[in-house]
Amino acid sequence: MPNRTAFFVSDGTGITAETFARAILTQFEISPKMVRLPFVDNVDKAHQALRQINHAAHVDGKRPLVFTTVVNMDVMDVLRRDCEGMLIDMFGTFIAPLEHELGMKSNHRVGRFSDVTKSREYHDRIEAINFTLEHDDGQTNENLEKSDVILVGVSRSGKTPTSLYLALQFGLKASNYPLIPEDFERRQLPPAVLPHKKKLFGLTIDPKRLSEIRHERRPNSRYASLENCQYEVREAEALMRRAGIRILSTTHKSIEEIATIIRQDLEAKTAR
Template sequence: MSLTVFILSDGTGITAETFAHSILSQFNLKFRLLRLPFIDSRIKAALAADRINQTALESERRPIVFTTLVDPVLNEMVKGARALVMDIFQTFVEPLEQELGIEASHAIGRGHWTADSEAYCQRIEAINFSLAHDDGQSDHNLEQAEVILIGVSRSGKTPTSLYLAMQYGVRTANYPLIPEDFERGALPGPLAAYKSKLFGLSIDAYRLSQIRAARRPGSRYAALENCRAEISAAQTLMERENIPYLCSTHKSIEEIATTVLQECKLEKVIY
């Protein structure tokens, strides 16, 4: 049986879930993560505690709770539940208060007070830009791109582009490398002027064949030999043009994005 892990937050819970996932990945066990966001009142905290207690009654082992609740009253209500409660804020905030000599605000949702900020608007613009420049559908305003991902179809360009836009506010375009490009032995025409912004993604041929077969089963597009030929031609082209690239086969979107930021020297802070 999987062990139940609750993620409690007065906001979205995304930060706490990311932290919990990083910690839990160190253990070779199955975990069932349940995120309970927007716990910002006593009623919601009581309901969350009841749900945790009910899970404890139905399980062989008590649940684990990761919480980023900043309201001490709500936190104490949750800590009374039958669970191992890991208070992420208390772990870090109290030592910082002592070190800095000031008290933290303990204001609910402070980490998400960005809806009207310039940085938030830039992130929305980056998302819109990436959607408009997905899969080479437009070369309008391409000079505004901070990075342009290239690679064969289904090598991970679109999810990486959107992740860079959503998490880092990076205006990312992506272009597919197709057989016509390989026959010409040249990059797609619109990209010639932006060679310094290019970064390539490659992928294992067998994995690419699997991905394509799920979309177009039995097609030449998904055939293993065709995938091998396209990947080989794409890598040859990128190497000849001195375009950095990586293999996305065994890397998460987060790892790919981090490598892109590092290689392209884009100093961005995650939102």
């Protein structure tokens, strides 16, 4: 039987609807086709979205799953009346109980999340992203002291994606440094990061998995050989242990999990 189609319908970007829906759908052993329908902010666009949703219902032979964060009542009326999918109104599910609990009405404003661009938090996050891109892979030592966190690890151990996630999701200025053979010979972390030991986190990875990742980049090279990967991981972990920094393995943990652990550690250090 064909898989269902999941639609994420929003009067804004659809990011909230998609993120929330994906989290829910991971609880089920299904692989739906996922379609985001953003900026559905008037009745005409609602009818356009409906045609796409209802067409999927006929093609799939199953009701589409329609997750929505639309707050425009006219748009929602169209969706509720004519949608041939299972409509899941995320805001409606949570806003009404919150209105009752808080004793106040919500704003019910279309595009409410566009206000985020005016917030200090938003601008801090943009600044963190720019900083993180500038300080990726040890490109520069300038303003390194402004880093909220500095990641070290061998090449392809997950430093760059973790750094970017920390900046994008948490607004943290994240630098990262590769550990290279010269560091192993000196038996010391890169000199530039040593004054910032309290901000350091080490990333490691299973050598076999590292070899697989590197073979995708440079097949049949010494860089990707299992023997070399075993050597680099062993030496890198030894450096980290001698420096007394926390080591996190990216072998079985997702970027999201690693980043959350790092953030929790930083918050705990700040609270002390």
